[in-house]
Amino acid sequence: MLPAAALAELQRVFAADALSTDPAECLVYGYDNSRRQATPDAVVFPTSHEQVVELVRIGREHRQPLVARGRGTNTTGASVPTAGGIVASFERMNRVLRIDADDRIAVVEPGVINGDLQVALAPHRLFWAPDPTSAPFCSVGGNIACNAGGPRAVKYGATRDNVLALRAVAGNGMAFRCGTPTTKGSTGYDLVRLLVGSEGTLALVTEATLKLAPLASAKRTLRATYVDVGAAAKAVARIMAQPVAPCALEFLDDECLRLARGHGGDAIPLAGAMLVIEVDGEADTLPAAVDAIARAARGEGLEDLAVAEGEAEVAALWAARKALSPALRTLSPNKINEDVVVPVSRVPELVAATRAIAAKHALPIVCFGHAGNGNLHVNLLPRDEAEQARATHALDELFDVVIRLDGTLSGEHGIGLAKREFMPRALDAHALALMRAVKAQFDPDGILNPGKLL
Amino acid sequence: MLPAAALAELQRVFAADALSTDPAECLVYGYDNSRRQATPDAVVFPTSHEQVVELVRIGREHRQPLVARGRGTNTTGASVPTAGGIVASFERMNRVLRIDADDRIAVVEPGVINGDLQVALAPHRLFWAPDPTSAPFCSVGGNIACNAGGPRAVKYGATRDNVLALRAVAGNGMAFRCGTPTTKGSTGYDLVRLLVGSEGTLALVTEATLKLAPLASAKRTLRATYVDVGAAAKAVARIMAQPVAPCALEFLDDECLRLARGHGGDAIPLAGAMLVIEVDGEADTLPAAVDAIARAARGEGLEDLAVAEGEAEVAALWAARKALSPALRTLSPNKINEDVVVPVSRVPELVAATRAIAAKHALPIVCFGHAGNGNLHVNLLPRDEAEQARATHALDELFDVVIRLDGTLSGEHGIGLAKREFMPRALDAHALALMRAVKAQFDPDGILNPGKLL
Incomplete structure (x- = not known):
């Protein structure tokens, strides 16, 4: 009250x-x-x-x-x-205040919908990198709060890499501006990146200056299928070890493919695992870039490598990938969707470990996601109460594996309530104490989003 | 004592x-x-x-x-x-602890020399982006302290964009680790970027996990001369507004060219202004990328656009550019080298304003630097005591101009003692108060590098 x-x-x-x-x-x-x-x-x-x-x-x-x-x-x-x-x-704070094409920046209020912003930017041949599945509905302010990512992050970075300046009100009442609308800056402590990913626990953002990137003129989508998840995971490491950066490198395991085929139809093959790889560039540089990526995608365990033909097939591949998350919820209303991240070279071990955990607990677990960043969506899919109880233990073991593999709890969703109890596993006590100390300065009364993150 | x-x-x-x-x-x-x-x-x-x-x-x-x-x-x-x-x-803490080519990371002690690190990375076809002029002598720890940049930052980012994790000891005695060796992470507040650029005022860094980039197979150097600085500055804005990112976009004004010719010989032309533009890529994509950049470099006021012929000419262009800073010191032992930054579209105004300030105070001022980031080295060159006195006023006016143009005090050198007094001009009182509050938490006794930055 x-x-x-x-x-x-x-x-x-x-x-x-x-x-x-x-x-x-x-x-x-x-x-x-x-x-x-x-x-x-x-x-x-x-x-x-x-x-x-x-x-x-x-x-x-x-x-x-x-x-x-x-x-x-x-x-x-x-x-x-x-x-x-x-x-x-x-x-209602949803205005795009300024688009400055020459400086590749947009100044927006936090309530602007990510997808609306992209539409506003398109005539300038620019875009803002973060592209979470929820882009048509989610706001830039929310993206900033949880450091949102998406498929494009593998080439263009996540939210933290694409915010230059902020206007905000700290929990202690102080209104302030930080950062500058420039791609370089070395004037004091970086309060901008401190606020990105802080989930509304330090300050309320009222304006953001975003770093934009030029839209490539052309794009090509490849699908590569592999005999098993291990072979696909190794291909991911090979692709990321060569100089041409794909603008999406998405992984789907065999279970996901079966589910996705229900949504995407025959465009979705059945295989041990699939990579959806997107390469962007200029018309005259793109073919060579596609070749470089294709070379890296080939290797032991490759079943089929094809450039998606026509817009319909590309759309089907992406629709299937993007529909996965909601589709899994239909399967398991209590699904647990983790967005753990590990170094790219450890992706094969992570996938193998989730398989072992699934077998041990007799629990469906599927993996898909942003493999180029090592950021996998590990979905635990309990279908009844018994499985739900086992899922708790499985999750616990998953986080242990991730930490052992030099990874961390979240790549782009954040911590919120869901992963708060696991923070002491991911961060040492002193790092947590310093974060709490920062929180106490920005929000001494603890009024901003209490009980979250820390 | x-x-x-x-x-x-x-x-x-x-x-x-x-x-x-x-x-x-x-x-x-x-x-x-x-x-x-x-x-x-x-x-x-x-x-x-x-x-x-x-x-x-x-x-x-x-x-x-x-x-x-x-x-x-x-x-x-x-x-x-x-x-x-x-x-x-x-x-003496100068060991490269680990190079992990698959994950594109290096783990180093802070005393590793930037240039030594690059040598160690070369066999892996990788590099670490920061490349200040002092790279052969400066340390990674120092790069982290001041958020060092260099020419490559225009494509590959500065230090803050290329550090993934740190081990450090805060001024309050707490040893901690922050960040993860992954390109994505959303687990708590971003202490890594908070430490980068903090000039040793928050914590002493004892280990850094660096983000590496793959070395492009080929590189091409262009030199473009213009009738005046305004025409060159406009070309910079055009180059940065199209999708192909150069890996260096350096600006030299007419005064700099005269000085540089002394060092670089005939490879350095005399003109109103010059851009040294570097484009990297794979052998089969590079020609198209060079074409795109060349198209953008053309425009009103272009005098000559040439691809540098042979290694000797490329070396001469860079030697001249890199020798400028020390050369200017010979000219004026008390030179004031600022590394102000403004949005790219405001570079013409910044250059024009420095000309006006130079005329008003009858003081030699030259401009060169990383124009692609809007990061210009404005060098005030007082030759005697009278000019030194006038330089103080000129500097004051320069910072006013920079702030008015939406820029900031430093792009890559940091604040230290030199620009500390100007901080209240660049940052509002609340932002400064929050920075001081953060400082007080990390270093409650104020023992770490007292009197600097804030």
């Missing part, structure tokens, strides 16, 4: 249609794609930086939790207001 | 040949390329992480300033022990 004084203050800042305490409406702003849920005491819809400054002031004064929300597509519970308080939905 | 108790403790940790309080030897470790100087009370030469942990413990216990030192090639006074205390020279 929001204190009456806090509500009164909110009402002074937010118009009636930009503030709700109606439980039915609040409910809608209390869940995300983790299927966790909690009802906030109020939802506000800021439309300006100044309102966010006021919001933080009110939150501090009344010690109310403030949970920033993009579009709730994240999978970790990071936007679930487990401690109640106020959800700040940034959906 | 080091307290006797502190010295006794240091002697227990460091062997006689790894510790000196001899003023003559201390003197040598008290200056850098800023020509500032101060004599520390002691110099130690750690050879292990554990010794650094002990060093910080002793520093804290006895409240002694600790100044980490690479090879003292920085230009900002960042490694000058202005508060006395202990200099930790990392020159």
Whole structure:
């Protein structure tokens, strides 16, 4: 329950249609794609930086939790207001403020939908690299909060590599700007990258200056099938060890292929494993680049290597890949989708280990994802309560394997609630203590997204 | 003067040949390329992480300033022990611990010389992107401290973009690891990028995991001359607005050309301005890439565009470019070399403004540098005391211009002592306060490189 004084203050800042305490409406702003849920005491819809400054002031004064929300597509519970308080939905701060093609930057409000931004950039022959599956629905602010990635990250980097400057309001009430709209900068501590991936626990972002990349003129999609996952994983390491960077290098194991074929039809082959490889470039350089990638894709265990013919086949390959995540949910409403990451050379070991864990616990586990970054989506698919209980142990063992392989818990989804308990396994006690110390400075009252990440 | 108790403790940790309080030897470790100087009370030469942990413990216990030192090639006074205390020279922690070609990473101690690392990587057909002019002498640890760049940064990024993980000892005594040896990671706050560019004020780095890039098989060097600096600056913006990224895009103004010709001979033309453009790629893609860059380089004001013929001409172009900085010092022993950065589209305005400032103060000012990142080395060249006095005002105006053009104080040199007083112009008071708050957490006693950066 929001204190009456806090509500009164909110009402002074937010118009009636930009503030709700109606439980039915609040409910809608209390869940995300983790299927966790909690009802906030109020939802506000800021439309300006100044309102966010006021919001933080009110939150501090009344010690109310403030949970920033993009579009709730994240999978970790990071936007679930487990401690109640106020959800700040940034959906109305959705303006693209400036596109500067010469400097390859866009200045946006945090509520801009990733896909809308790409549409706005296309006439300038530019794009912003992060392309999570949820791109048509997720917001740039959410991408910043969890350091979102996607297939293109293998060549163009994830969110952290593509944000140049931020305007934000720290939990201590201080509004500030950090970074510069330049690709180089060495003026003080890097607060920009500190905020990216901090899941709304340090500051609320009100404006972002994004680094854009030029759209390549042409693109070619290859599909390579292998006798087994090990052979495919070794091909991934070979592809990444040569100089031509693919702009996507996606891996699907045999189970995924079976499922994907249901969505993508005959364009999806059945095999031990498949790589979907995308190469971009200029018309006159692309053929040589495709050759280089194809050479690396060949090797022991290759069954078939083909350049996708026509837009329909390319679309089917990608539709299948992108439909996998939701498809798996149909199969297992309680699926656990991890986005662990290991060094590329350890991908074969990771895949082998997930197989062993699946066998040991008699639990379906499938692997797919951004193999070029070593970032695999390991999906545990419990179908009943007994399997669910076993999945908990399997997950525990998975994280142990990942850490042993020099990897980490998350490549692009973040920590949120879901992986918080595993943080002491991924990070040493001193690193965690320093992160907590940073948190305490930015948010001394602990009002920003309490209970998440740390 | 080091307290006797502190010295006794240091002697227990460091062997006689790894510790000196001899003023003559201390003197040598008290200056850098800023020509500032101060004599520390002691110099130690750690050879292990554990010794650094002990060093910080002793520093804290006895409240002694600790100044980490690479090879003292920085230009900002960042490694000058202005508060006395202990200099930790990392020159003996210079092992390349591991090169992992499949994962494109190298694990190194901070004292490894940048150039030595590149030599060790070459057989693997890999390189580490940062390539400051001082690469043959400067250390990786120093590169990390000031977020060093160089010509290649325009395509491959600066130091911050190419460090994946660190081992370090914070000023509060906590030894920790942060980051992972993977190209993606979303597990907690990004302490790695926070340390990069922090100039030894937060923690002493004892190990770094570096992101490597594959060496392109071939490279082509172009030189383009223009009637004036404005035409060249516009060509820079055109080159950066198209999809093919050059791996170097260096700008030299007319004054620089005159000076460079003295070093590089006839290979250096006389013109209003020159761009040295380097394009790398595979043998079969390079010609098309060179064409794309050449098309962009053409335009109003182009005088001559030529692909450098033979290794000798390429070497002469680069030798001239790299010799400029020291050459200017001969001209003006008190030269002020700023490495300001502005958005690429504002480079013409920046160059024009420096011309106006030079005229107003009757002071030689030359511009050259990494134009593709908007990162220009603006060199003020006072030749006598009167010009030196005027240079102070000129510098002041230069920073005002840079901030007005949406740029910042430093692209790759850092802040140190030299630009500290200008920080409140580049950053708002809240951003500075948050940086100070972070500093206070990592280094509550203020022993790490006191008086620098903030």
